[in-house]
Structure formats: C-alpha cells, structure tokens
Amino acid sequence: MNLLRLSVVAAAAIAASLLLAAPANAQDAAPASAPAPAAADDPWNGQIFLTFDDGPGGAYTDDILEVLEANNAKATFFLLGQNAQRDPARVDAILDGGHTLGNHTWDHPDMTTLTRAQMDSQIGRTQNLLESHGAEVNCFRPPYGAHNTTVNQAITAAGLQRQLWNEDTRDWDRPGVDAIVNVLLGATPGDVVLMHDGGGDRSQTVEALEIALPQLAAKGYKFGITPKCSPTP
Numbered sequence: 001m002n003l004l005r006l007s008v009v010a011a012a013a014i015a016a017s018l019l020l021a022a023p024a025n026a027q028d029a030a031p032a033s034a035p036a037p038a039a040a041d042d043p044w045n046g047q048i049f050l051t052f053d054d055g056p057g058g059a060y061t062d063d064i065l066e067v068l069e070a071n072n073a074k075a076t077f078f079l080l081g082q083n084a085q086r087d088p089a090r091v092d093a094i095l096d097g098g099h100t101l102g103n104h105t106w107d108h109p110d111m112t113t114l115t116r117a118q119m120d121s122q123i124g125r126t127q128n129l130l131e132s133h134g135a136e137v138n139c140f141r142p143p144y145g146a147h148n149t150t151v152n153q154a155i156t157a158a159g160l161q162r163q164l165w166n167e168d169t170r171d172w173d174r175p176g177v178d179a180i181v182n183v184l185l186g187a188t189p190g191d192v193v194l195m196h197d198g199g200g201d202r203s204q205t206v207e208a209l210e211i212a213l214p215q216l217a218a219k220g221y222k223f224g225i226t227p228k229c230s231p232t233p
C-alpha cells in the first residue's frame with residue numbers, strides 16, 4: 001500500500017513538473033531571431049576593457065601595442081599631456097593600432113588639491129594636445145582615481161565622462177608577473193582593468209599580457225573600448 005501511495009505521489013509530481021516544464025520548452029523553441037541566451041546574459045558581448053595609464057611610456061608602449069595586436073585586442077590609453085607632447089610618434093602609433101585615447105591630465109596631479117581653474121587647465125591643455133592628433137577623446141580618468149564634486153563638474157564641463165576601473169592589477173607596484181596574470185585571468189566581461197604603460201619599468205605588465213591575453217581569448221572573451229571612451233559611431 002505504501003508503495004502504491006508513493007507511486008501515485010510520484011506520478012502527480014512528474015505530471016506537475018511536466019506542466020511547469022511546458023512553457024519553458026515553448027520558449028526554447030522560440031524563433032531563431034530571439035537573442036541567444038549568452039548574449040542576453042552578457043550586455044558586454046564578451047568584452048573585457050583593458051586600460052593603460054600614464055603613457056606614452058617609451059618602448060613599453062611599443063611592446064604593449066604589439067601584444068594587443070597579436071591578440072586582436074583594442075584598449076584605452078589614458079595619456080598624460082606632458083608625455084604625449086614629448087612623444088607624438090607614439091600617440092600616433094596608439095591611434096594607428098585602432099585604440100582609443102583618454103585624458104589623464106597634463107602632469108598627474110591629485111585633482112582634489114587643485115583650484116577649479118587649475119583643474120580646467122589640466123584637462124583642457126591635455127584635451128587640445130590629444131585632439132591635435134585627430135583623436136576623439138570622450139573620457140577622463142583622474143590620477144589615483146581621486147575626485148570630488150568640483151572635479152566631477154570640471155570633467156563634465158569639458159564634455160568628458162569619468163572612467164574609473166574595477167579591476168586593479170597593481171602593476172605600478174611591480175608585484176611580479178604571476179600576480180598581474182592572476183588579476184587579468186579573474187576578469188570577466190564588463191570589467192575595466194587598470195594597467196600602466198608609462199611611469200616606470202613596465203616589463204612585468206608586458207609579460208603578464210603575453211601570458212594572460214591568449215588564455216582569456218581561449219575562454220571566448222574579447223578586448224574592447226569602454227562604452228564611455230568609445231568614439232561616436
């Protein structure tokens with residue numbers, strides 16, 4: 001008797017689950033024009049946003065451009081005006097690679113310590129220089145990520161959007177290639193990853209990219225320009 005009762009309960013449970021399953025199956029059978037589940041779950045279309053600050057940084061910038069090209073990667077370079085002025089050829093090389101420029105001030109002050117006029121000068125002077133290369137520059141990254149209401153107002157007044165980051169490789173501190181690789185391999189679509197091509201010895205950054213980018217690409221990830229920094233279509 002107990003077995004019979006159990007089987008009745010089981011049959012009812014199966015019937016209930018079939019009823020529940022039916023609408024889901026119907027959705028699965030939706031026309032091919034419906035978006036694929038992966039795309040619906042990932043508004044970033046598989047893209048990780050690599051960003052490089054403080055450049056151009058001499059031969060390290062060349063090396064990074066080479067690794068990016070080898071991995072079909074596009075990135076955003078937040079240049080310092082004073083470095084760009086010293087090295088116009090590398091500014092052009094970054095643009096020729098299909099990458100995008102961001103404004104990172106003229107000489108890397110903590111913006112929160114400046115007067116509004118000084119902020120405007122840091123942003124405007126750099127913007128003019130970058131645009132003289134034919135670049136469309138739509139985003140600004142404050143040095144150290146330091147910002148307050150006045151900094152935000154200065155950014156907006158310049159027609160720019162503030163672009164921070166959410167994954168910090170801490171490569172400026174030269175923590176070792178493995179440490180940088182580990183942060184890179186933890187990136188998922190939508191992440192904005194902070195690295196540096198300028199400001200010091202960036203050989204660890206270059207080596208870490210050589211190791212990590214092919215592994216990320218093998219997961220199906222792509223490397224693109226952040227929405228805030230992207231040129232107008």
Ligand SMILES: [Zn+2]
Nearest residue numbers: 053054143144
């Ligand atoms: Zn910086």
